[in-house]
Amino acid sequence: MATYIIRRLLQAIPILIILSVLLFAIVRLTPGGPLAAAERNPSISKEALEAMRKKLGLDQPLPIQYLRWVQQIVTEGDLGDSIKFRRPVSTMIAERLPNTLLLVGVSFLITLIIALPIGAIAATRPQSWFDHLTTTLAFMGQSVPVYWLGLVLIVIFYIIIKNPFTGGPLFPAGGMHSLERKDTLDLLWHMVLPVTALSFTWAGWYSRYLRASMREVLHEDYIRTARAKGVTETFVLYKHALRNALLPVVTLIALDLPSLFGGALFIETIFSWPGMGRLFWDAARGRDYPVLMGVIMIEAVLILLCNLLADMLYGFLDPRVRYD
């Protein structure tokens, strides 16, 4: 197992190299380079600009610059400083990362809790009213733009429907905490709308993945064998069929991971959720390239780690897979 994990981590290195070279090239080849925004900013003096240029090593040839950039990240965890805020990018990301992980993690769990039972039940009762209803809902979840769904939720639950006890809005439309309260209950209250929007769109995909996969598995010979042996139907469905049907779903979910963070970016932007997506959007509008590159690199690492996790889960679900 340990050797497998090490080998997989080594395999991730070329991917990170491709991504970092692309990012580096793209950002450096634009006119003015990474300091274009700083040069336009009148509040930054010529000396400060010169110092920034020195610190970024912009007087060196490009390959040397790239190697120094990578060396700084690997040895010191230094992703450079934000041009706008003059703070280390790594600190800014460290502040935002837990918020994004909380939002994405909770939404992902709720998605699984909703989508997996729906997909499994719909697959065992094809063409029933339950199947038709959930398939239609799933199509809606797959098709609705998450940013618009977030906006509609705000219109309905913040503007139109009021809290019958206080007369205020039923759910808050933005942020993580109220000004005066910082407890968990308040946090959960702030999470309702963003998590609903994300889970609804993701659940559409996952329930359809599982339904399709389970329909296929139910035609397999080993299912007929199990039934012929007199195994109870519940046991056949939820032990034999479900476990096998989950295998391709794990692969599909792992392939989908980048879009989870994409959805989170939209939702963080709409709900002013102080996560990495919101940070990225603000930085993109100000062309704050060190922040942009840092956030992309960190999210790529997260995606690769989650992929590794998915592969290990695959081995847990399918004992035929051996890690050596």
Place this chain on the structure above:
Amino acid sequence: MTEVIETSQVKYESPTQVVLRRFFRHKLAPLATILFLLMVSSALLAPLSPYTPTQQAPANAFQPPSASHWFGTDELGRDIFTRILYGGRISLSVGLLATALTLVLGVLVGALAGYYGGWVDNLLMRITDAFLSFPVVLVLILISSLLRDLPIAIMRNSVLVVILVISALSWMWSARLVRSLVLTIRERDFVIASRALGAADHRLILIHILPNCIGPILVNGTLEMAYAVILESGLSYLGFGVQPPTPSWGNILASAQLFVFKAPWMAIYPGVMIFIAVMCINYIGDGFRDALDPYVIHTKEKF
């Protein structure tokens, strides 16, 4: 005598006819096709509207929906219905062109990797894997904002930039699909036979292998198009896609969001249009999947 033969003949159906017949047996796909064509044609007929998408009338701002302004007016007094029609032209054509480019890239990479195998396959698939683990939306935002900063006149065209960046970051799924198809078709007898007859590689790929992949590529294309429409609107919504004054569903939604308290109806229409368009595309894709899949049993499913 000839009459007898004609009446006893089994009715012949071309493969296209079979697919179409099965497509129309799907409950919602034909309906979705009609609705989608209706959206496309109303976008094409947009100039028939008495208003233009950019004509401002500040005195007329924030009108609620009425007989003269079906969807009301926006903050500058522009007719929202007209803007949605023109926005549909942009959003739908970006979706279509981005899908076309995505498929061209994906088929090229997938066919080369699947046909040649070996180091070509290894290299191309490693690049594909790398692209698959990119945080797509973030990279899209970065690249589209950078491209627009370039001192190249053509990059001022935000519609073109959006098409290019969306295709550059969504070809991977079709590449993987085409590669797996080519891997199996490459070993089929008819391909081996024409190779034995001396057919060149490009002839084998273009004439013999790719035409046999059309079905799955078509289904994949509908998924890509739904994705492209959502991505374009999302990028424009965030301010990194199609730039105003050119209307697209995404940037109409973005400006509506600013006035969501004053005029909530402004935010409803552009989103509903994206929603319906994507839903239609998804149902059309589902219809094609059922029609093209020889294993789907159309009698009531039983287990």
